[in-house]
Amino acid sequence: MKSTISRKDLEGHPSLATISNVQHLSSYSWIESPEPTIVVPGVPPKWQPPRREVVCPKDLGFHYIAQNAACHPDSPMEPLFRALYQAGPSFDxxxxxxxxxxxxxRKLLSFVDPKSTRFGLEAFTIHAELAVENTVIISRVEAQTHEIIGPEKFVGYDHEFEKAYTTCEIPNSTGHHRVITYSFRGLSYVVRYEADAYVDAQESVPQVDSKSEDSITSITSNIDELSLGSGSNLSVRKQGQIVPLDSTLEIKTRVAHKPIGVDDLWIFQTPKLVRAYYRYGPFGEAHVEDVTDKVMAWERAQQPSLKKLAALMTKLTEVVKGLCGSCVIRCCSEKTNELVSRRWMVDRCFHRTCITSGIKLRHVRPA
Structure with a gap:
């Protein structure tokens, strides 16, 4: 069984497509460990630029493409829900x-508007499943979850710049992920993303669980491991501090003759941006900018594309429900104007208690 959605199906929606009611829900950091381990709420690296100009080496070696899938392949969405329900046990x-x-x-926006990304529309696959009642979980699919950059290859300076201009405050942390919620043209979302850094550490709020004697008072404190659900090998620990959404920032590096825009920040509503440009030597001065107004201006200017994205998300949720609650969605090539959705055949189930007793995560194989 399959269903298709074309770009023509997404036209003719007059109402505004804007993001509203943005709230931070939870966060966590991955920790280098023999077994999959996250700390909640964790903390992103702290923006701490050096006093002198730095000549960064190009990116080399091991880097994550999709860290959650690389670190926890059995259930890449589990860390999101573990962190979510640790921060707010009553969240429904x-x-x-x-x-x-x-x-x-990002991929779905590139489908409705190939010009919205630097490299245009590329073929992609995503998985979608109706988890409980009307909640659709959309899972990321990548051919590779990590890459090893050899000395003969040049991909930029992003990782090395972040190492030079930020300080990691949790030992052995390998990546910090945030979970926010917002409304977008009739649908409510929970969105997970990786945060590059934060500023204004003095405004960070220590996490205190009023229902427990345990509290997070220091990012370096040693705290007992939380109890785990049956069948899961994900270790979850309390460590870190809650960093407000308005203190988080995105870091981007690029060659000097290619301007860095704010379009990518709209999806995850990060208010601050560092634009670092390079020529042949050291980076120039890199400052933290508050780009809230610029992101809002981008949203107003991109209404034709965002209206189509909103229509696409509504249709996708309808398709998932119509295809017996689970499907694989493919954009087959850069020249296509259709998304193809096919029903999943369940290969095996990993019953997780990581969300609530009424919701299970499944690991599936497309038919």
Missing amino acids: VRNIDVVTDRNNL
């Missing part, structure tokens, strides 16, 4: 229409 996911990673929304 049944009030949410879509749970997704930022990367999926």
Whole structure:
């Protein structure tokens, strides 16, 4: 069984497509460990630029493409829900229409508007499943979850620049992920994304669980491991501090003659941006900018594309429900004007208690 959605199906929607009611829900950091381990709420690297100009080496070696899938392949969405319910045990996911990673929304936006990304529309695959009642979980799919950059290859300076201009405050942390919620043209979302850094550490709020004697008072404190659900090998620990959404920032590096825009920040509503440009030597001065107004201006200017994205998300949720609650969605080539959705055949189930007793995550293989 399959269904298709074409770009023509997404036209003719007059109402504005804007993001509203943005709230931070939870966060976590991955820790280098023999077994999959996250700390909640974790903390992103701290923006701490050096006093002198730095000549960064080009990126080399091991880097994650999709860290959650690389570190926890059995259930890449499990860390999201573990962190979510650790931060807010009473959170009811049944009030949410879509749970997704930022990367999926990027890909879907590139489908409705190939000009919205630097490299245009590329073929992609995503998985979608009706988890409980009306909540659709959209899972990221990548051919590779990590890459090893050899000395003969040049991909930029992003990782090395971040190492030089930020300080990691949790030992052995390998990546910090945030979970936010917002409304977008009739649907409610929970969105996960990786945060590059934060500023204004003095405004960070220590996490205190009023229902427990345990509290997070220091990012270096040693705290006992949380109890785990049956069958899961994901270790979850309390460590870190809650960093407000308005203190988080995105870091981008690029060659000097190619301007860096704010379009990518709209999906995850990060208010601050560092634009670092290079020529042949050291980077120039890199400052933290508050780009809230620029992101809002981008949203107003991109209404034709965002209206189509909103229509696409509504149709996708309908398709998932119509295809017996689970499907694989493919954009087959850069020249296509259709998304193809096919029903999943369940290969095996990993019953997780990581969300609530009423919701299970499944690991599936497309038919």
